[in-house]
Amino acid sequence: MTDLERKIYRIIYNMSRFRRNPSMKELKRKTGKDEGTIRKAVNNLVTREHLTWDKEKKPSIRMTQVSMIIRLHM
Template sequence: MTDLERKIYRIIYNMSRFRNNPTMDDLKRKTGKNEASIRKAVNNLVSRRELTWDKEKKEWQFK
């Protein structure tokens, strides 16, 4: 897991546990990265099954 992937994973985990799911603007502000790099990192996490999206509950599921 790269540093950016780890950072995004922690942000999503913490925000979804204590608040709501983070928006793209939240992730951009907290990581300082652009949308393309954030999407790539999230897709990498999903492809490795570190994160999964539960469509029924509309929330992230963690490994």
């Protein structure tokens, strides 16, 4: 996992604890990266199965490490 992927993963995890879902705008502000870079990092996390898409609740993702459902507003 790259530093950016780890950072995004932690942001999603921390925000999910408060039942808040990070928007793309929040992810851009918290990481300092552009939308394309963030999307690529999220796709890498999905590919490596650290996150999985919840097909029933689009655009939701499931964190495989902690079994929580989170929505990314992209």
